[in-house]
Amino acid sequence: MQRAILNRLLTILPTAIIGSLIIFGIVHLTPGGPAVAMLGSEVDPEVIARVTREMGLDRPLYVQFWTWIVHLAHGDLGISLLSREPVHVLMLARLPVTATLAFEALIVSLVIGVPLGIYAAIKRGTPTDTAVKTFSGLAHAFPEFWIGMLAMGFFALYLYWLPATGFQPMSAGLSAHLQSVALPVGTLAIGPTAIIVRFTRSAMVEALSGNYVRTAWSLGLAPSRIYWRFALKNALIPIVTVIGLVAGNLIGGAVLVERVFAIPGLGDLLAEAVLQKDFPVVQGATAVLMAVVIVINLAVDIACAALDPRTRIQ
Amino acid sequence: MTFHHRIGSLRGLSLALAMGAAALAFQPATANAGPADNSLVVALGTDLVMADPANGALGTDIPVLYTLYDRLLDFAPEDLSLKPMLATEWSWSDDRKTLTLKLRQGVKFHDGTDFNAEAVKRSLEFFQESGVNRDINGVTKIEVIDPFTIALTSETPNSSLPGLLAERAGMIISPAAIEKWGKEKLTQNPVGTGPFKMRNHEVGSAVFVERFADYWDKDKQTVDLIEFRVIKNPASAVSAMMTGQIDYLPSIDPINMPAMSRNPAIRVAQEPTIAFGVVQFNTSFAPVDKAEVRRAISMSIDREELAAAVYGGNVETKGAVLPVPPSYWPSTPGLETLAYDPEGAKKLLAEAGYPDGISFKMCLNANAGMPQPAVKVADIMREQMKPAGITLETEEVAANSACVETFVRQKKLPAFLVTWSGRPDPAITYAQMLATDSFYNVGEKVFGNADDLIKQLQATEDRDAQDKIYDQLNKVFVDEVHMMPLYFFVNVVAYNANLTGEEPNLLGRPNVRTLHWKK
Numbered sequence: 105m106q107r108a109i110l111n112r113l114l115t116i117l118p119t120a121i122i123g124s125l126i127i128f129g130i131v132h133l134t135p136g137g138p139a140v141a142m143l144g145s146e147v148d149p150e151v152i153a154r155v156t157r158e159m160g161l162d163r164p165l166y167v168q169f170w171t172w173i174v175h176l177a178h179g180d181l182g183i184s185l186l187s188r189e190p191v192h193v194l195m196l197a198r199l200p201v202t203a204t205l206a207f208e209a210l211i212v213s214l215v216i217g218v219p220l221g222i223y224a225a226i227k228r229g230t231p232t233d234t235a236v237k238t239f240s241g242l243a244h245a246f247p248e249f250w251i252g253m254l255a256m257g258f259f260a261l262y263l264y265w266l267p268a269t270g271f272q273p274m275s276a277g278l279s280a281h282l283q284s285v286a287l288p289v290g291t292l293a294i295g296p297t298a299i300i301v302r303f304t305r306s307a308m309v310e311a312l313s314g315n316y317v318r319t320a321w322s323l324g325l326a327p328s329r330i331y332w333r334f335a336l337k338n339a340l341i342p343i344v345t346v347i348g349l350v351a352g353n354l355i356g357g358a359v360l361v362e363r364v365f366a367i368p369g370l371g372d373l374l375a376e377a378v379l380q381k382d383f384p385v386v387q388g389a390t391a392v393l394m395a396v397v398i399v400i401n402l403a404v405d406i407a408c409a410a411l412d413p414r415t416r417i418q
Numbered sequence: 419m420t421f422h423h424r425i426g427s428l429r430g431l432s433l434a435l436a437m438g439a440a441a442l443a444f445q446p447a448t449a450n451a452g453p454a455d456n457s458l459v460v461a462l463g464t465d466l467v468m469a470d471p472a473n474g475a476l477g478t479d480i481p482v483l484y485t486l487y488d489r490l491l492d493f494a495p496e497d498l499s500l501k502p503m504l505a506t507e508w509s510w511s512d513d514r515k516t517l518t519l520k521l522r523q524g525v526k527f528h529d530g531t532d533f534n535a536e537a538v539k540r541s542l543e544f545f546q547e548s549g550v551n552r553d554i555n556g557v558t559k560i561e562v563i564d565p566f567t568i569a570l571t572s573e574t575p576n577s578s579l580p581g582l583l584a585e586r587a588g589m590i591i592s593p594a595a596i597e598k599w600g601k602e603k604l605t606q607n608p609v610g611t612g613p614f615k616m617r618n619h620e621v622g623s624a625v626f627v628e629r630f631a632d633y634w635d636k637d638k639q640t641v642d643l644i645e646f647r648v649i650k651n652p653a654s655a656v657s658a659m660m661t662g663q664i665d666y667l668p669s670i671d672p673i674n675m676p677a678m679s680r681n682p683a684i685r686v687a688q689e690p691t692i693a694f695g696v697v698q699f700n701t702s703f704a705p706v707d708k709a710e711v712r713r714a715i716s717m718s719i720d721r722e723e724l725a726a727a728v729y730g731g732n733v734e735t736k737g738a739v740l741p742v743p744p745s746y747w748p749s750t751p752g753l754e755t756l757a758y759d760p761e762g763a764k765k766l767l768a769e770a771g772y773p774d775g776i777s778f779k780m781c782l783n784a785n786a787g788m789p790q791p792a793v794k795v796a797d798i799m800r801e802q803m804k805p806a807g808i809t810l811e812t813e814e815v816a817a818n819s820a821c822v823e824t825f826v827r828q829k830k831l832p833a834f835l836v837t838w839s840g841r842p843d844p845a846i847t848y849a850q851m852l853a854t855d856s857f858y859n860v861g862e863k864v865f866g867n868a869d870d871l872i873k874q875l876q877a878t879e880d881r882d883a884q885d886k887i888y889d890q891l892n893k894v895f896v897d898e899v900h901m902m903p904l905y906f907f908v909n910v911v912a913y914n915a916n917l918t919g920e921e922p923n924l925l926g927r928p929n930v931r932t933l934h935w936k937k
Contacts, residue, residue, distance in 0.1 A: 137819065137823075140817070140818070140819030140822055140823070141467075141817070141819060142467055142468065142474070142476070143474065143475040143476065143550060144475045144476045144477060144818075147475045147550065147551075148552060148857050149822070149826055149827045149857055150857075151475075151549060151550050151552075152822075152827075154549060155550070184621075186467055187465075187467070187621045187622075188602065188603070188605060188606060189606075189621055194621055194622075197620070197621075198622075253653060256654070256657050257657070260657055260660075260661050261657055261660050261661065264661065267661065267663060268654065268657035268658045268660070268661045268663060269649055269654050269655075269657065269658045269663060270647075270658075270663065363650060363651050363654075364651055364653075364654055365654065366647070366648070366649040366650070366651065366654050366655075366658070368620065368622055368623035368624075368648075372622065372650075373622055376465075376622060376650070379785070379816060379817060380817075381819075
């Protein structure tokens with residue numbers, strides 16, 4: 105077990121580097137550069153070229169990437185080409201915001217998704233089950249950006265119940281915080297909820313169709329005992345696994361949600377850096393986010409191992 | 419406890435949670451502090467990139483820069499005529515090569531340094547050293563005559579110089595700050611003489627500027643704090659305005675006007691500008707290398723219909739073949755311009771040697787929102803051009819910078835749909851559009867005697883003489899159509915109904931220095 109954990113941790117760095125290489129390549133392939141983002145398009149192209157040289161962006165791509173790797177090995181994520189702030193400072197300022205949103209969205213999606221999935225499995229084949237499946241399918245299909253705008257239009261613009269934009273941290277008070285995150289967290293949670301509902305339902309259906317459950321029914325055990333003690337316990341492992349799957353979903357969703365609700369999070373930082381070709385920020389943010397996803401998946405694997413009594417016997 | 423009891427208690431718990439959430443929600447969203455603490459929240463579509471005016475060039479930085487820096491000269495918002503600011507008077511030498519400025523006394527920078535001629539000299543030199551903005555590169559000598567008099571000498575007469583001193587070049591930076599922070603760090607530590615000083619910049623999120631206690635013109639000072647809040651998504655900015663989260667939203671899509679106008683807490687205004695949407699052509703690239711072809715393209719576009727479809731009519735299409743609106747003095751009334759005439763366009767193309775019509779590719783920024791949603795505009799133009807036998811193809815890119823790369827630098831495309839922001843001195847616009855060596859003249863075409871005319875323009879400040887020269891330049895413009903204006907922008911903006919004091923300028927640049935709360 106410990107060996108497996110160590111192996112997984114060791115994969116963080118090469119995965120982050122390979123991922124960064126891919127992103128680096130893609131972002132550099134598109135025309136334009138940070139000099140134009142910084143100076144605008146009405147400036148003499150010679151000036152753009154000079155500033156590009158000053159930024160070291162005229163060096164061969166492999167040289168630029170290798171320099172970045174070397175700095176990364178020393179814990180230096182570089183300096184934002186546009187704001188001149190160290191990348192790690194920018195990210196540290198925004199990480200708590202995105203982490204808060206993602207964590208709260210995950211809680212919401214678990215609190216709603218798991219019970220709904222269990223209920224659908226228990227009521228398998230009935231109109232209730234169909235309704236839940238349809239709802240989760242639609243929720244998964246609708247783009248978050250669109251749902252976010254609709255929610256903003258209804259709850260903020262029409263009802264005036266919630267603020268349209270912005271983020272208030274916990275330190276601003278629980279009520280202020282909850283009001284400010286209600287719409288973004290709700291929007292962000294929709295996709296993961298849909299996924300969790302379906303996974304939970306499938307896992308429960310599979311568990312409920314097991315021989316041991318049939319035996320339990322035939323022995324006349326109470327339904328609650330069968331659902332909770334037998335089926336759900338076995339269904340928990342795939343349910344916990346889906347958290348790892350959903351982590352990537354949450355990070356991707358955070359980019360859009362932060363944009364719509366004008367929240368200064370990591371997703372927004374990354375999106376803006378990509379548009380402005382602020383390469384150090386793009387690479388730094390991507391590497392860190394990849395590492396986060398790997399760590400989350402590792403945590404999920406550990407949790408699954410802990411839940412599965414078969415591993416304890418070994 | 420049976421399973422059903424558990425479900426029942428779960429249901430009860432869920433209901434309780436829902437009610438709790440609703441209770442929280444029903445408390446009103448935090449009212450935006452405004453008149454209460456004499457602060458203002460202004461929406462910014464793009465974060466501040468460079469707080470150092472010498473080393474930046476983005477138009478989107480200007481609203482913040484205006485609060486931090488006074489300029490040597492100011493311009494009257496309604497007609498862009500020049501007014502004193504940090505310079506109280508100015509005059510030309512007889513050969514019109516030396517501009518002498520008398521400077522205001524009793525002015526301090528935010529860091530306590532005294533404002534004087536030495537400070538102006540250092541700031542101007544710093545501007546030239548940056549190499550980013552070439553505006554005052556023609557000034558070869560900057561001489562301190564006395565502590566409050568300075569003389570700027572150029573190699574050739576340049577009547578645009580005072581106008582340029584009303585722009586970035588004239589934003590005077592503290593010499594102590596230049597010394598201390600240098601080019602690298604000055605943007606994080608800006609120091610000017612403006613009515614506000616930088617409090618802090620939360621990168622990507624907000625810029626806070628606070629009242630400068632030692633400002634020289636206390637009567638003109640307004641609020642105590644301005645928050646420039648970055649809201650990149652335009653629809654989100656509109657929502658924030660509608661719910662009272664922001665007090666001033668410069669430039670909104672006119673489609674929002676009806677809803678906003680119905681809101682009694684908001685005042686919507688339409689502010690005309692001299693900025694315009696334009697298609698730039700590369701005059702060396704077939705088929706748009708022929709003036710007849712460019713004229714035909716211009717004739718194939720129904721600007722009225724385009725304006726109605728995209729802006730609900732909230733742009734000025736009259737006279738949109740010149741780079742200045744008809745109400746602005748360099749314009750030439752009665753100049754025969756090309757009316758919308760698709761049949762005429764078809765004939766013209768045939769005469770130019772294209773009886774079967776033409777096709778050309780236009781670069782545009784697919785992410786462009788207001789003031790010019792490029793994709794929408796191009797889609798409509800494409801349909802309008804079809805009856806004239808013109809096929810419009812588009813190359814859609816993620817940012818203007820990509821089009822600058824392919825159209826301006828690599829010269830790989832024949833056309834570019836872009837916006838042109840006005841200049842305080844119209845001579846600058848004409849020079850940049852018509853001079854042979856201007857990098858906006860992508861095809862490097864010699865437009866008759868335009869180079870001479872521009873030199874003459876820069877050698878005189880006599881309005882009548884300039885008028886005559888503009889008449890000739892405007893004729894070149896109409897004949898050549900190497901730049902095809904579409905419409906002049908009218909800024910549709912929204913203010914909190916309790917705000918007053920705005921002074922909208924023809925340049926369309928948000929200037930929040932004068933905004934204050936009604937008593």
